[in-house]
Amino acid sequence: MLRAAVKLTVTLVTALLWQPLLGADWQSEIQNSQLNFAASFQNLPINGRFKQFSVKYTTDQAAQPVDLQVRVIVASADMGNTEFNTEIQALDWFNVADHGTAVFTGQRFEIAPKNKAGIAFIAHGKLQLKGIEQPVTVPFSWRPIDHNQVSMSGELSLNRTDFAIGQGEWATGDQIGLAVRVWFDVRMLSNHD
Amino acid sequence: MSLSSNSTEGHASKESTEQWSWLSKLFHWATALLIFIQIPLGFYADSLRLSPFKLDVFVWHKSLGMLVLLLVAVRLLWRIKSTIPAAVAGTAGQKLLAKLAHSVMYGLMLALPLSGWLVSSATNFPVKLFWLIPLPAISGPDEALKSLASEIHEICVFALIIVLVTHIGAALWHHLYLRDNALKRMWF
Numbered sequence: 001m002l003r004a005a006v007k008l009t010v011t012l013v014t015a016l017l018w019q020p021l022l023g024a025d026w027q028s029e030i031q032n033s034q035l036n037f038a039a040s041f042q043n044l045p046i047n048g049r050f051k052q053f054s055v056k057y058t059t060d061q062a063a064q065p066v067d068l069q070v071r072v073i074v075a076s077a078d079m080g081n082t083e084f085n086t087e088i089q090a091l092d093w094f095n096v097a098d099h100g101t102a103v104f105t106g107q108r109f110e111i112a113p114k115n116k117a118g119i120a121f122i123a124h125g126k127l128q129l130k131g132i133e134q135p136v137t138v139p140f141s142w143r144p145i146d147h148n149q150v151s152m153s154g155e156l157s158l159n160r161t162d163f164a165i166g167q168g169e170w171a172t173g174d175q176i177g178l179a180v181r182v183w184f185d186v187r188m189l190s191n192h193d
Numbered sequence: 194m195s196l197s198s199n200s201t202e203g204h205a206s207k208e209s210t211e212q213w214s215w216l217s218k219l220f221h222w223a224t225a226l227l228i229f230i231q232i233p234l235g236f237y238a239d240s241l242r243l244s245p246f247k248l249d250v251f252v253w254h255k256s257l258g259m260l261v262l263l264l265v266a267v268r269l270l271w272r273i274k275s276t277i278p279a280a281v282a283g284t285a286g287q288k289l290l291a292k293l294a295h296s297v298m299y300g301l302m303l304a305l306p307l308s309g310w311l312v313s314s315a316t317n318f319p320v321k322l323f324w325l326i327p328l329p330a331i332s333g334p335d336e337a338l339k340s341l342a343s344e345i346h347e348i349c350v351f352a353l354i355i356v357l358v359t360h361i362g363a364a365l366w367h368h369l370y371l372r373d374n375a376l377k378r379m380w381f
Binding site: 041042043044045046047079080081082083084087169170174175176 | 243244245248249252315316317318319320321324327334336339
């Protein structure tokens with residue numbers, strides 16, 4: 001009897017805690033968020049990160065994703081030293097003078113097979129980067145931290161030439177590889193509470 | 194393991210025929226060759242604008258530099274373990290100067306590749322030596338450390354040039370003016 005009561009209480013509390021996760025607008029909190037990328041040289045990773053970006057995410061009553069938008073200030077890319085940071089802003093690379101912002105817009109969502117990281121989804125959408133729009137798939141998982149905070153994380157690989165990044169003498173992947181790994185761990189806060 | 198054994202001639206003769214061992218000679222001339230490639234290669238790589246070619250030149254510079262480090266480390270162990278020929282005739286001051294120059298050269302031959310390795314690591318740029326062996330980073334990305342290590346690398350190379358000029362000058366002076374065995378005993 002007591003055991004049943006405890007079980008019921010736990011279930012109710014869990015449901016209550018989860019309740020605000022349903023049908024919510026979420027906004028990234030930059031201090032606890034990371035958007036990293038790794039280019040490569042001789043197949044060895046050169047890590048970098050974007051220091052400024054924001055993620056907006058909307059879930060419906062069933063806690064399913066309905067909207068995802070990521071905006072990245074491309075000029076905030078940091079590869080750990082001034083020489084690279086200056087170089088990647090140039091025309092052959094990100095050309096930040098003409099294309100300061102990159103935007104990913106999720107258009108269609110599917111539920112991915114469950115994994116231990118949490119609830120997983122796949123966002124099919126469009127990435128606009130350096131003025132070029134390409135379809136991109138972003139797998140991400142969703143892990144509650146407390147009643148109005150969640151962690152959103154995922155990883156994908158992009159081909160830099162799809163977005164004309166690294167043109168001219170850098171266009172072949174002989175030295176600086178064509179595949180760029182992108183991974184993120186974003187703290188999302190619920191807007192309603 | 195010394196190949197010659199006529200160092201017991203008694204008086205310090207100008208014509209001492211004591212030779213360096215073949216291994217010492219190999220170490221000496223291999224590092225000499227590498228250093229003569231490395232110094233101009235380093236200045237050349239540094240002068241280039243950032244391009245795929247520059248990256249290739251730096252892969253060569255880093256590969257040869259790490260080879261120097263390995264050679265010098267083994268050479269130092271060999272030198273500590275083995276007996277070396279006595280200094281050729283000269284004043285106490287000259288002998289001290291020679292000893293000092295040799296010590297400084299060993300120090301610089303270690304400091305140059307080590308500071309270069311640190312620059313490469315702190316720059317956050319990975320490298321595969323000879324396009325084969327990934328060089329582990331000895332530091333995380335660190336701009337201040339990179340500047341410091343670059344500064345040290347540069348000071349060391351200028352110091353090495355000065356000591357090398359002295360070293361080569363002294364060898365030629367012994368060979369051409371004093372006509373003693375100093376250069377010959379390091380030759381084959």
